[in-house]
Amino acid sequence: MEEMDTEIACIRVGTFHVIPVTSPELAREFLQIQDSIFSSRPICMSANLISNGYLTSVFSPIGDQWTKMRRILASHVLSPTSLQWLHHKRDEEADHLHRFIYNQCKNLGEDEQVDALFTLLEYLHAFGISDYFPWIHIWKDGNKSLDEDILDVLITLKDSNGNPLMNVNEINAQVLELMLATVDNPSNAVEWALAEMLNQPKLMQRAVEDLHTVVGMNRLVQESDLPRLNYVKACIKEAFRPYPISPFNVPHVSISDTIVGEKYFIPKGSVVLLSRLGLGRNPRIWEDPLKFKPERHLIKEDGSEVVLTNSKLRLLSFSFGRSGCPGVKLGSTITTMLLAMLLHGFSWSLPPNSPSNDLIESSKTDHFGSLPLLAQAKPRLAKDMYP
Numbered sequence: 474m475e476e477m478d479t480e481i482a483c484i485r486v487g488t489f490h491v492i493p494v495t496s497p498e499l500a501r502e503f504l505q506i507q508d509s510i511f512s513s514r515p516i517c518m519s520a521n522l523i524s525n526g527y528l529t530s531v532f533s534p535i536g537d538q539w540t541k542m543r544r545i546l547a548s549h550v551l552s553p554t555s556l557q558w559l560h561h562k563r564d565e566e567a568d569h570l571h572r573f574i575y576n577q578c579k580n581l582g583e584d585e586q587v588d589a590l591f592t593l594l595e596y597l598h599a600f601g602i603s604d605y606f607p608w609i610h611i612w613k614d615g616n617k618s619l620d621e622d623i624l625d626v627l628i629t630l631k632d633s634n635g636n637p638l639m640n641v642n643e644i645n646a647q648v649l650e651l652m653l654a655t656v657d658n659p660s661n662a663v664e665w666a667l668a669e670m671l672n673q674p675k676l677m678q679r680a681v682e683d684l685h686t687v688v689g690m691n692r693l694v695q696e697s698d699l700p701r702l703n704y705v706k707a708c709i710k711e712a713f714r715p716y717p718i719s720p721f722n723v724p725h726v727s728i729s730d731t732i733v734g735e736k737y738f739i740p741k742g743s744v745v746l747l748s749r750l751g752l753g754r755n756p757r758i759w760e761d762p763l764k765f766k767p768e769r770h771l772i773k774e775d776g777s778e779v780v781l782t783n784s785k786l787r788l789l790s791f792s793f794g795r796s797g798c799p800g801v802k803l804g805s806t807i808t809t810m811l812l813a814m815l816l817h818g819f820s821w822s823l824p825p826n827s828p829s830n831d832l833i834e835s836s837k838t839d840h841f842g843s844l845p846l847l848a849q850a851k852p853r854l855a856k857d858m859y860p
């Protein structure tokens with residue numbers, strides 16, 4: 474892992490410019506300007522995937538189309554009502570996860586070396602997909618009386634003339650993007666947090682104490698516990714800092730000439746990448762930036778709740794503003810629940826004869842991942858507590 478002190482990279486046709494951002498304030502200024510002048514992604518995830526053969530038609534939301542998608546997401550997919558509506562689905566998934574790891578422990582025996590977490594993360598990639606976005610649907614005569622999931626919602630949305638609001642390509646792309654967004658970020662953050670906690674057991678112990686205080690041992694952790702699980706959230710936030718899912722934010726394109734930081738000229742049409750590492754691993758911003766220290770995110774004076782966003786922009790978790798993540802609430806809930814459940818339901822240790830996990834970043838340039846993360850799990854709660 475290396476320290477970084479460069480924040481923004483700006484690519485122009487044929488040339489590459491790096492704009493150093495030495496403070497969160499400058500990063501904020503950049504993002505604010507970006508909000509007003511940059512359009513959505515030129516090479517959006519969906520378009521990248523098309524070239525890899527996953528999608529059959531081009532869908533790159535820009536301008537009005539992007540605004541339309543954002544509005545649909547905000548009103549029908551990620552609204553407080555939708556989140557509440559799908560609460561029981563998330564609970565079901567939480568039960569599956571408990572059961573899965575519990576069975577892994579039982580089957581493998583206590584002394585055996587268990588690659589439980591790695592297997593678990595493979596399982597995680599099935600998280601929610603069948604419940605949130607099932608591909609196989611029972612639609613009779615093109616109609617369905619009850620919306621059962623987000624896919625139903627997207628299919629049944631109508632415009633003011635009573636016509637479908639989204640076409641098949643739009644739905645495909647949106648569902649794919651939601652699936653990726655839901656799985657990737659949370660599993661990446663939890664994987665890194667656990668790896669660091671396995672290497673520093675005192676951190677793990679403190680998080681478990683947090684869970685004992687808030688949840689106890691006589692019931693499973695619930696979403697309503699999350700506001701009080703500050704140390705667990707601090708661990709996740711600390712994982713976002715040096716280990717974001719990718720070193721750069723999604724590319725944006727400037728739609729007019731502009732000047733950032735009073736002196737950096739960014740011409741129209743530039744593809745602009747923000748370096749997340751430039752903030753998260755920046756020694757000018759963070760003391761001891763390569764050290765995993767969740768304590769830095771605990772708010773001491775007023776005892777306020779730890780949140781996974783960072784309004785001061787000292788790290789980029791969900792980004793912010795117009796192009797920021799629309800799934801902050803759901804993403805925070807899923808990620809915190811996942812780590813809380815793993816730590817509350819199971820004791821985790823390094824496999825025998827393994828002094829520490831090598832925190833090796835993936836060799837792929839666009840994604841991180843510690844490969845492989847080995848951990849041994851043991852149930853911590855009474856047997857009848859596992860679903």
Ligand code: HEM
Nearest residue numbers: 654655658659722723790791792797798799800803804808
């Ligand atoms: C820990 C969890 C998550 C993190 C850290 C995260 C982070 C981000 C970030 C940084 C962006 C901005 C990319 C840009 O600059 O264009 C983004 C975009 C997005 N996120 Fe999330 N996200 C998370 C979870 C979710 C969830 C659960 C959903 C929805 C189910 C979601 C849906 C989206 C969508 C649809 C976009 C694209 C928005 C657009 O094009 O305007 N995210 N996310």
